[in-house]
Amino acid sequence: MPDTFAHMPASPLPFADVPDAVHARAARVRLACFDVDGTLTDGSLVFDAEGRELKTFHVHDGQGLVLLRKVGIAVALITARKGGIVERRAADLGVQAHVHVADKRAQVQTLCGTLGIGLDEVAFMGDDLADVGAMRAVGFAVAPADAHACAGDSAHWRTRASGGRGAGRELCDLILHAQGRLAGIHADGRVS
Amino acid sequence: MPDTFAHMPASPLPFADVPDAVHARAARVRLACFDVDGTLTDGSLVFDAEGRELKTFHVHDGQGLVLLRKVGIAVALITARKGGIVERRAADLGVQAHVHVADKRAQVQTLCGTLGIGLDEVAFMGDDLADVGAMRAVGFAVAPADAHACAGDSAHWRTRASGGRGAGRELCDLILHAQGRLAGIHADGRVS
Amino acid sequence: MPDTFAHMPASPLPFADVPDAVHARAARVRLACFDVDGTLTDGSLVFDAEGRELKTFHVHDGQGLVLLRKVGIAVALITARKGGIVERRAADLGVQAHVHVADKRAQVQTLCGTLGIGLDEVAFMGDDLADVGAMRAVGFAVAPADAHACAGDSAHWRTRASGGRGAGRELCDLILHAQGRLAGIHADGRVS
Amino acid sequence: MPDTFAHMPASPLPFADVPDAVHARAARVRLACFDVDGTLTDGSLVFDAEGRELKTFHVHDGQGLVLLRKVGIAVALITARKGGIVERRAADLGVQAHVHVADKRAQVQTLCGTLGIGLDEVAFMGDDLADVGAMRAVGFAVAPADAHACAGDSAHWRTRASGGRGAGRELCDLILHAQGRLAGIHADGRVS
Numbered sequence: 001m002p003d004t005f006a007h008m009p010a011s012p013l014p015f016a017d018v019p020d021a022v023h024a025r026a027a028r029v030r031l032a033c034f035d036v037d038g039t040l041t042d043g044s045l046v047f048d049a050e051g052r053e054l055k056t057f058h059v060h061d062g063q064g065l066v067l068l069r070k071v072g073i074a075v076a077l078i079t080a081r082k083g084g085i086v087e088r089r090a091a092d093l094g095v096q097a098h099v100h101v102a103d104k105r106a107q108v109q110t111l112c113g114t115l116g117i118g119l120d121e122v123a124f125m126g127d128d129l130a131d132v133g134a135m136r137a138v139g140f141a142v143a144p145a146d147a148h149a150c151a152g153d154s155a156h157w158r159t160r161a162s163g164g165r166g167a168g169r170e171l172c173d174l175i176l177h178a179q180g181r182l183a184g185i186h187a188d189g190r191v192s
Numbered sequence: 193m194p195d196t197f198a199h200m201p202a203s204p205l206p207f208a209d210v211p212d213a214v215h216a217r218a219a220r221v222r223l224a225c226f227d228v229d230g231t232l233t234d235g236s237l238v239f240d241a242e243g244r245e246l247k248t249f250h251v252h253d254g255q256g257l258v259l260l261r262k263v264g265i266a267v268a269l270i271t272a273r274k275g276g277i278v279e280r281r282a283a284d285l286g287v288q289a290h291v292h293v294a295d296k297r298a299q300v301q302t303l304c305g306t307l308g309i310g311l312d313e314v315a316f317m318g319d320d321l322a323d324v325g326a327m328r329a330v331g332f333a334v335a336p337a338d339a340h341a342c343a344g345d346s347a348h349w350r351t352r353a354s355g356g357r358g359a360g361r362e363l364c365d366l367i368l369h370a371q372g373r374l375a376g377i378h379a380d381g382r383v384s
Numbered sequence: 385m386p387d388t389f390a391h392m393p394a395s396p397l398p399f400a401d402v403p404d405a406v407h408a409r410a411a412r413v414r415l416a417c418f419d420v421d422g423t424l425t426d427g428s429l430v431f432d433a434e435g436r437e438l439k440t441f442h443v444h445d446g447q448g449l450v451l452l453r454k455v456g457i458a459v460a461l462i463t464a465r466k467g468g469i470v471e472r473r474a475a476d477l478g479v480q481a482h483v484h485v486a487d488k489r490a491q492v493q494t495l496c497g498t499l500g501i502g503l504d505e506v507a508f509m510g511d512d513l514a515d516v517g518a519m520r521a522v523g524f525a526v527a528p529a530d531a532h533a534c535a536g537d538s539a540h541w542r543t544r545a546s547g548g549r550g551a552g553r554e555l556c557d558l559i560l561h562a563q564g565r566l567a568g569i570h571a572d573g574r575v576s
Numbered sequence: 577m578p579d580t581f582a583h584m585p586a587s588p589l590p591f592a593d594v595p596d597a598v599h600a601r602a603a604r605v606r607l608a609c610f611d612v613d614g615t616l617t618d619g620s621l622v623f624d625a626e627g628r629e630l631k632t633f634h635v636h637d638g639q640g641l642v643l644l645r646k647v648g649i650a651v652a653l654i655t656a657r658k659g660g661i662v663e664r665r666a667a668d669l670g671v672q673a674h675v676h677v678a679d680k681r682a683q684v685q686t687l688c689g690t691l692g693i694g695l696d697e698v699a700f701m702g703d704d705l706a707d708v709g710a711m712r713a714v715g716f717a718v719a720p721a722d723a724h725a726c727a728g729d730s731a732h733w734r735t736r737a738s739g740g741r742g743a744g745r746e747l748c749d750l751i752l753h754a755q756g757r758l759a760g761i762h763a764d765g766r767v768s
Contacts, residue, residue: 037251043358045251049244051280052625059613059621060724063704088627128255132381148252148361150378166619169724186726189708229443235550237443241436243472320447324573340444340553342570421635427742429635433628435664512639516765532636532745534762 015177022157025140026178030121032068033108033134034168036079036086038127039144042164055085058164064172065093071181074115078104080130104134125171127151127163142171207369214349217332218370222313224260225300225326226360228271228278230319231336234356247277250356256364257285263373266307270296272322296326317363319343319355334363399561406541409524410562414505416452417492417518418552420463420470422511423528426548439469442548448556449477455565458499462488464514488518509555511535511547526555591753598733601716602754606697608644609684609710610744612655612662614703615720618740631661634740640748641669647757650691654680656706681709701747703727703739718747 015023034040040061046054065075075095079086083099090097101107104126112119120139124131127147135141135154143155144167152158159170176182207215226232232253238246257267267287271278275291282289293299296318304311312331316323319339327333327346335347336359344350351362368374399407418424424445430438449459459479463470467483474481485491488510496503504523508515511531519525519538527539528551536542543554560566610616616637622630641651651671655662659675666673677683680702688695696715700707703723711717711730719731720743728734735746752758 043251044356045249045254045281046246047249047277047281048240048246048624049276051277054246054622054624054630057621057623059619060704062621063706063724067705084625085623085627089621089623128252129259129377129381130255132378136381146358148255148358150381153378164620166722166724185705186708186729189705189712189726235443236548237441237446237473238438239441239469239473240432240438241468243469246438320444321451321569321573322447324570328573338550340447340550342573345570427635428740429633429638429665430630431633431661431665432624432630433660435661438630512636513643513761513765514639516762520765530742532639532742534765537762 015174018157018174022140022174023178025156026123026175028121029073029123029140029175029179030117031074031076031108031111031115031123032065032171032175033076033078033104033111033122033124033138034065034171035104035124035126035128035131036077036083037081038147038163039125039131040077040164040168042162043127043146044164053085055083055089056164057089058166058168060166061164061168061172062089062093064169065095067176067185068172069094071176071179073175074111076111078107078134080104104131105137108134108138123171123175125168207366210349210366214332214366215370217348218315218367220313221265221315221332221367221371222309223266223268223300223303223307224315224363224367225268225270225303225317225330226257226363227296227316227318227320227323228269228275229273230339230355231317231323232269232356232360234354235319235338236356245277247281248356249281250358250360252358253356253360253364254281254285256361257287259368259377260364261286263368263371265367266303268303270299270326272296296323297329300326300330315363315367317360399558402541402558406524406558407562409540410507410559412505413457413507413524413559413563414501415458415460415492415495415499416507416555416559417460417462417488417495417509417522418449418555419488419508419510419512419515420461420467421465422531422547423509423515424461424548424552426546427511427530428548437469439473440548441473442550442552444550445548445552445556446473446477448553449479451560451569452556453478455560455563457559458495460495462491462518464488488515489521492518492522507555507559509552591750594733594750598716598750599754601732602699602751604697605649605699605716605751605755606693607650607652607684607687607691608641608699608747608751609652609654609680609687609701609714610641610747611680611700611702611704611707612653612659613657614723614739615701615707616653616740616744618738619703619722620740629661631665632740633665634742634744636742637740637744637748638665638669640745641671643752643761644748645670647752647755649751650687652687654683654710656680679709680707681713684710684714699747699751701744 068075077090077097079099086099087097122138123140124134124138125142126135127144129150132154141155143151143158144163146162159167161167161170260267269282269289271291279289314330315332316326316330317334318327319336321342324346333347335343335350336355338354351359353359353362452459461474461481463483471481506522507524508518508522509526510519513534516538525539527535527542528547530546543551545551545554644651653666653673654677655675663673698714699716700710700714701718702711703720705726708730717731719727719734720739722738735743737743737746
């Protein structure tokens with residue numbers, strides 16, 4: 001690493017004040033589920049003149065989902081909305097997408113059955129009323145900083161970043177950190 | 193509900209400092225009207241190279257409008273601009289849209305006649321000069337945090353959120369709260 | 385006007401701390417010129433996959449330009465970039481557009497000749513190096529809050545709002561205020 | 577220059593607190609390389625309904641890249657993603673684009689060979705894990721204010737502006753300043 005002349009301290013990973021109990025929840029995660037709108041996006045619903053939707057993800061979140069996948073943690077995007085865009089984004093990142101899901105809690109339970117894991121090994125990140133059922137069922141419920149109060153109240157942990165502005169990556173980093181994988185990734189500049 | 197290890201307090205619903213008189217206005221609402229640009233959007237007017245407009249709503253606002261509708265409060269989007277996008281968004285949410293409206297106050301009065309309610313039972317949320325007439329006529333005038341001063345000065349209440357960033361949902365939540373419906377919705381994770 | 389129960393004071397027009405000399409400059413304006421990118425937009429240059437540009441204006445700025453026009457102040461959008469979008473937006477608002485302008489100062493001088501006014505009766509709002517020449521020539525040079533330092537240093541006044549987030553409207557309001565027209569517009573909810 | 581009545585001090589170039597060692601690094605730069613997503617953009621990945629990507633640059637950054645080129649500093653955009661948009665934007669600005677780059681450090685070394693310069697004469701601005709290898713290799717590694725911690729930790733300097741919101745321009749300005757060219761550009765309103 002270079003000698004450092006940075007005039008500002010690098011922003012530390014925001015985990016210094018994460019309680020041990022939250023670390024313990026993150027350490028158990030084998031499946032990480034992410035709501036899309038308001039969680040992996042900033043909640044914007046953009047429509048063009050023909051009524052077609054555009055959607056905006058964040059490049060940092062994508063990197064985080066790929067890192068989770070590479071260390072062997074299952075990743076699923078779960079949305080109540082229809083979603084060719086979500087399915088394509090998931091395919092690009094090599095993760096699962098489940099769209100037009102009416103009952104997210106039931107979807108998570110199905111995924112647990114397929115993977116042969118328990119709900120206590122699941123992280124679910126969500127930001128609003130439709131996520132609350134799933135969040136209350138899993139071992140590690142997480143909300144972005146700007147989640148609606150009903151989701152924030154159902155979370156074990158809230159990220160410092162807002163939805164679509166790095167909240168997803170922050171959860172990925174915490175899981176990797178709690179499972180002892182993050183320092184090596186940063187030192188190598190890649191997953192070794 | 194899970195035991196809570198959140199290291200940050202969940203953001204409370206921002207109603208603790210709402211005066212009783214504002215609660216009383218919200219409790220009477222049977223029709224909630226929303227301007228679109230600057231109120232349900234952040235004021236951005238996006239055009240593509242062919243001159244077609246794109247428009248950006250927020251997923252939290254949509255959830256709020258649906259909740260109002262489900263508890264039996266009429267909801268109308270009212271805009272001076274043309275608007276296939278607004279009409280489609282309203283249809284998706286199951287609410288009314290009135291576009292290309294030259295006189296919003298007159299439009300609100302027409303809606304009152306159709307519903308058989310008084311202007312004192314109407315909430316109108318707006319952010320600029322074209323909304324001021326309607327805001328001065330209704331029982332509950334509301335402006336987003338970043339409304340133009342002329343609309344802020346005509347409002348009984350201003351939300352903490354900005355237009356297109358949850359201001360609409362904040363009004364929906366206040367109405368539901370004032371009418372005794374919000375706690376049950378959050379406890380159940382849905383409208384019971 | 386309604387009795388007011390707002391729990392937050394309405395945001396005042398931000399002119400209380402504007403020096404008299406700036407008011408005097410605003411009071412003389414008969415032509416208001418606006419750079420586009422970074423001034424009437426937030427500086428974003430959006431391209432689609434075919435290389436076509438999209439552009440985002442703000443609804444508050446549009447209202448301000450219309451108000452200037454209605455009280456008889458000439459309004460011109462002046463951009464160095466090509467611009468079907470700018471020309472269409474200007475046409476919608478009933479103001480002039482001058483696109484693909486290599487020398488903005490020369491363009492302003494031409495407009496002064498056509499209108500039979502002096503450079504001291506011109507306001508020019510710009511945000512970067514290409515605007516500096518025009519800003520140094522006119523009677524009232526204005527920069528958005530987030531202008532590049534080179535434009536900020538060339539301005540008689542800087543708005544509180546950023547480019548594309550109401551900076552244009554703030555200048556319109558100041559001009560209307562300095563010319564004694566703003567209070568009546570706000571009281572009537574329209575240009576009387 | 578006009579007499580100044582600005583009621584706010586113009587935002588100074590943010591170089592007052594830049595250490596001498598950072599200035600020395602900037603003074604040596606003959607090739608300036610920029611990652612794209614999160615560096616020259618705010619990290620947003622926007623997709624339309626057909627899966628085509630849109631991308632948003634900032635007008636201030638474009639002006640900075642042009643200024644570097646005009647004073648004879650080579651400029652290259654380097655991205656791991658595919659990129660017709662990036663190639664077109666680079667062509668508009670008259671700078672190089674290298675897209676779909678798997679190993680950014682190797683790409684920088686190739687460019688050094690072509691230009692006949694050393695890695696110590698290269699600036700590389702990046703914001704995430706895929707940039708870390710190149711950042712650790714060059715003479716002047718820079719990260720936007722909102723870079724991921726792994727990039728911030730690998731930087732000699734972090735800008736005050738965020739990615740896509742002027743971070744690129746801030747680096748351009750520092751290089752021009754350190755090489756004694758900035759004051760003249762601002763005084764003339766152009767590259768003399």
